[in-house]
Amino acid sequence: MSTPELVATCWTSAGDVAPLDVPEVSPFPIEERVRAIADAGWVGIGLGQDDLRHVRDTIGFAALRSLIDDVGLRHVEVELASGWWRSDLKWRGTWELLLDASTQLKAEFIKIGAAIETPLDDITPLVEPLRRLADEAAAVGARVALEPLPFGLVGTIPKGAELIRAVAHPAAGLLVDYWHVFRADTTLPELVASLDAGIVFGVELSDAATDISGTLFEDTIHNRRLIGRGDQDVEGFIRAMREVGFDGPWGVEIISAEHRQRSLVDALTAAHDSTLETFARAES
Template sequence: MSENNIIENRDLLASCWTWAGDAAPLRGDETSPIDIRTRVETVARAGWKGVGLIHADLPRIEATIGIKGLKQLLDDNGIVHVEMEFLADWWKTGTLRAESDRWRGILLDTAGILGVETIKIGAELAVTGEPAPVDATAFHEEFDALATQAGNAGTRVALEPMPMNNLKTIELGAKFVTEVNNPFGGLTVDTWHTYRGGTSYADLANILPMDKVFVVEIDDARAEVVGSLWEDTINERLYPGEGEMDTAGFIKAMHEAGWRGHWGVEILAESHRRLPLETAVTRAYAAAAASLDAAERLIAEEQTVSGTATQR
């Protein structure tokens, strides 16, 4: 594309699983088997301007180079955007809540040192079947409290609607964060979850409160679910533009809705995890950049058609 890019912000962030190597959600130990220095230097060489960090990696990082050492490493390698995940069970009680609060403290403390822009958080998830019932009042009040606490720590939280959790669609997620209306509590909007949740990209501009969209992630997959929804989301994602979810169309829709932030790239796939790290992050980066180019072409074509129609 020309230097006058239609999509002005083309910074790409490698979401936590994209650069983790052989690690996956809810697969026992979620820590990356690759040391953090190798990982950061590898993604930087591939062109990434941001990274996502999974909570499980933080204790090992603290025990090796330290969080302040990580901050220096990120700065030295030109990483300017940092996100973290994943906080679950923040609305619950008992032992689950106690463990969630322990991680909350670690994430918020780390966010302050690293200058983390956003912490991704979950909702009531079901790997199989339907999610357990959620107390709506507690869910609302605890999200509000968590968002306020995040704001006081200099960061914010982004809730991720998924077809496997109690906020099954982007519409439900948008309705929830709008009702809570906390400036530090917003949404993660992801290609896979939007598509699998049945939301038309054309409707995103009308659905989304853009001041509450904190994270946007792109990826791709086949049109049909492979295995269960959970298996599909953690094992079968494809690089942007290599599946049937029309990643370029999603990017175009988010740009036209008003998104001007960087673009997260979340690749969860068994095939991706098996690759050498440098190959994996280089392929993911190239595919995402190509999808931004494809989205720009779509936008330019639409503008040309619109201009021609106006002239008539």
């Protein structure tokens, strides 16, 4: 097997900042982050909405895209849009920021979520809103990748696949994060049966202890481990996504109190190298 292409998703390189911090802005200058990601062997970068606002208001998206090109990164992801199913327009500001960032940075997709709420049994109310969102994205050459969350309206990957197939739009697909596979108690055979390569826009690798610490949300933002350093079957997940037909690049999402205390170089090196070691075991 060839060496997998790995993307440092936004939290993997963000440093001492966590989801729902106000603001969610990395303490590392964006230029330092981009160069460190490239130097550590990654092929791509992910950036969250507050970092993107900071970039827009300082060096600008054009300068960031130029830097990304200069260091040789080939893959960009932007996140996170939520609230898109609501009738109020409070979510539009972030959505329009992400559309602009996606266009100027030539992002592969815009990651979207579906709130911290009780999962829906019937996803029908989300079909038309998501189709409209995909229409808006397609109009500027962008795509949206929905990330199901066990504590969100779309609670499992199979339910997310059901929604994407109902939307039936080429600009709408799934982001399959392994954390939200095992924490939703979705088995790997169930995962494979629910997916096909055409609806999977991105995959993220995570690892963790068997037991949940605190709430599901607290666990997901404080306790992820380096790939292959936890108790989850990451190797089996890699093989399962290969069976589905996914051919990368693979995002790596390390969100934890421990990871936030690492230096930028140490964080990126540890996350990259541990992931490659896991791929070697998965493909041996």
